[in-house]
Amino acid sequence: MDIQLKKGFLEFCVLGVLYQTDSYGYQIIKDISPCIEISESTLYPILKRLETNACVETYSVEHNSRLRKYYCITSKGRERAKEFLDDWQQLLQIYEFVKGAINHE
Amino acid sequence: MNKLTFLARLEKLLKGLPKKERETHLSYYQEMIDDAMEDGCTEEEAVRRIGSPGEIAEQILSEQETTMKPVSAVKKIIITLLLIIGSPLWGSILLAAAALATGLLITALMLVLCAYIVIWCLPVATGALSLSCLMLAVVSTIGAFPIFSGNAALGVLQFGTGILSAGIFILAGWLTLFLGKYFISVTVRFSRWLKHLFTRKKEAIA
Numbered sequence: 001m002d003i004q005l006k007k008g009f010l011e012f013c014v015l016g017v018l019y020q021t022d023s024y025g026y027q028i029i030k031d032i033s034p035c036i037e038i039s040e041s042t043l044y045p046i047l048k049r050l051e052t053n054a055c056v057e058t059y060s061v062e063h064n065s066r067l068r069k070y071y072c073i074t075s076k077g078r079e080r081a082k083e084f085l086d087d088w089q090q091l092l093q094i095y096e097f098v099k100g101a102i103n104h105e
Numbered sequence: 106m107n108k109l110t111f112l113a114r115l116e117k118l119l120k121g122l123p124k125k126e127r128e129t130h131l132s133y134y135q136e137m138i139d140d141a142m143e144d145g146c147t148e149e150e151a152v153r154r155i156g157s158p159g160e161i162a163e164q165i166l167s168e169q170e171t172t173m174k175p176v177s178a179v180k181k182i183i184i185t186l187l188l189i190i191g192s193p194l195w196g197s198i199l200l201a202a203a204a205l206a207t208g209l210l211i212t213a214l215m216l217v218l219c220a221y222i223v224i225w226c227l228p229v230a231t232g233a234l235s236l237s238c239l240m241l242a243v244v245s246t247i248g249a250f251p252i253f254s255g256n257a258a259l260g261v262l263q264f265g266t267g268i269l270s271a272g273i274f275i276l277a278g279w280l281t282l283f284l285g286k287y288f289i290s291v292t293v294r295f296s297r298w299l300k301h302l303f304t305r306k307k308e309a310i311a
Contacts, residue, residue, distance in 0.1 A: 025133065026140030040137045040155045044130070045168045064143070068136060 001036075010038055011046050015081040018056060018073040025069065047071060055080055108138050111152045118162035122169065130165055217299065224291055228284040235277030242271035 001009075010032070017023055017031045025043060032038050050056040055077035060067045073081075112131055119127045134155060141151035155161065188195075245267030253260035 024140070025137055026144070030144075040134065041161050041164050044133055044165075048168075064139075066136075066139060067132075068140070069133070 006036070007042075007046070010036065010042065011050065012081060012084045013038075014043070014046055014050065014071075015055065015073060015077050015084075018071055019078065019081055022070045022072045024071065028071070050077065106152050107148050108135070108152060111138070111155070111158055114158035115162060118158055119165060121166070134161070220295060221292065224288055224295065228281055228288050231277050231281040231284055235274050235281050238270045238274035238277055242267050242274055245270055 013032045013036060014028060017028050023031070025040070025047070028047075029038055029040065029043055047056065050071075051058060053076075054074055056071045056073055059070050059072065061070055062068075112135060115134065116127065116131055119130060122130075137155060138148070138151045141154060142148055146154065245263055247267075249260050249264035249267055252263050
């Protein structure tokens with residue numbers, strides 16, 4: 001998949017994972033992996049961006065005598081995830097448009 | 106590669122970043138490796154999953170450039186405060202610089218004035234001589250007549266002085282006119298040179 005497109009979608013995958021429950025880096029990757037390929041180094045900038053945009057918040061929990069950083073979705077993050085679903089119709093239109101153009105050839 | 110080697114290499118590669126940010130990146134990858142090992146991976150496997158420190162650092166640094174934010178409002182306030190607090194320091198330096206600049210400007214203006222004075226002091230001197238001789242000539246020549254009736258020799262001397270003064274007046278006046286004409290052209294040339302100097306500087310600045 002196109003790298004820019006993938007980056008955009010991954011953001012919503014992360015919001016989707018966090019919509020259910022708070023989670024940490026490694027678990028987020030495990031949850032998303034069946035749907036779309038994601039690496040540790042790809043996830044970091046996405047989490048960072050979501051945090052900067054106040055879509056997620058972080059807190060640390062002690063686990064096996066080390067700290068684990070948990071990510072928690074904010075109300076703004078929830079809004080953003082819902083907006084993505086609302087955009088689905090438009091995404092479908094774009095898909096059909098491109099498909100139509102290619103088939104027409 | 107084990108975890109510690111990986112983290113040490115990554116830290117070295119991220120040396121350009123602020124300490125706090127570097128530590129955030131490092132703790133993120135450390136947590137990832139720890140979690141992978143807890144999930145059943147060996148240390149080697151966990152590190153290999155993430156990739157080479159070089160690749161990771163390159164990605165972090167490239168993201169860094171694109172997410173550079175403009176100066177925040179808080180930072181602006183802090184910078185302003187620091188500028189105000191530091192004003193005794195930089196203010197005095199600025200003041201000294203301003204004083205120096207003013208001093209240099211005044212010196213330059215004085216030099217220009219001096220040049221004009223030097224150019225004109227010769228014609229002014231001959232002009233003054235000519236004028237004073239004119240006065241002396243008039244006073245001596247007219248004043249000689251009352252003296253004639255009393256003492257003829259003294260009257261002749263007085264009259265002679267008047268005539269001599271008139272002669273000097275004519276010579277000095279002619280010299281003044283000649284020098285005046287010459288020094289007008291010198292002044293014009295000097296002024297042109299100054300103007301040229303000034304405009305050339307302006308062009309150089311522009």
